[in-house]
Amino acid sequence: MQYEKIVEGIFLNRPNRFISHVLINGKKETVHVKNTGRCRELLIPGVKVILEDCSSNPNRKTKYSLISVWKNDMLINMDSQVPNFVVYNALRENSIDGLTNLTYIKREVSFNNSRFDIYFEDEVKKGFIEVKGVTLENDGISMFPDAPTERGTKHALEMIEAVKQGYRGIIFFLIQMKGPKVFRLNWKMDNKFSEAVRLASEKGVEILAYDSIIDKNSISIGSPIDIELDK
Known part of the structure; x- marks a missing residue:
């Protein structure tokens, strides 16, 4: 971007x-x-x-x-419109581990009562990706959310349903900075969302977290960082 x-x-x-x-x-x-x-x-x-x-x-x-x-x-x-664009471009450029050589990618696709950020297909599977931009950081730890998010909870639960129906489901946290080594759920800020994401992980939804390469006039996908989902 x-x-x-x-x-x-x-x-x-x-x-x-x-x-x-x-x-x-x-x-x-x-x-x-x-x-x-x-x-x-x-x-x-x-x-x-x-x-x-x-x-x-x-x-x-x-x-x-x-x-x-x-x-x-x-x-x-802290541009909230950027994360979807960055992840979409990274998919097109085969820059995300485990999500290379996709045969079809489309942004903003509905599933049940939700609209996921990205729909994709490869030779064997179809799937959805919900992207969350992360701007909260403390002592090298990135966290999401920075405010309660009912919409985020709904997306996590809908992603579980997508996996049940045979889709590949991914919740992708894009850390909009370079520096944090760990991503954690912000249980103190939103217990319901954090519980929904942890449940999603247990039900087969993949949880990914990547940092970003930041410059004054650009942002692009960085590298995967460690994820801690427990309270």
Whole structure:
């Protein structure tokens, strides 16, 4: 995933989940935040942020979109639209272990009462992938979610049903940074979601976690990291 034009700024505050105030070239700007999650541990007044310059689009209400933030010396992409795109591209490029040489890939496909991010086929199996972007990190440990997610719980339980019906089911956690060595479920934040993912694993759903290669103007698939599902 490549951003065409970026600028740097200083985060000031976040009046609501859709917009923030950022200091860009000495001027206070209202910018769009491409992540409706809380991100309270990231968006701290005074931190450096990266924004996409969208001023060439006459239909936009804001000139910029906040896409990444520095946490000490680690750059974290917080664009919630990116993970699906990154994983989809990685599948096309055969960059994910155990998911190479697919014969068909399609984004956004319905199953029962859910819409999974990716549907795929290989020579012997059909399957679904649900992608979750991870921006929460603490002491080298990445965690999901950073806020309660009923939708995420629903997806995990629907994935169990897909496996029962003969599909290959995968919940894919894309850590939107390079640095964490372990991925854990955030039981304290959302016990129901964490329980659903652990149950899914026990019922045959594959749980994958990959970090990302991050630059100021790009993000791509990285390497698999260790997963800990227990409470």
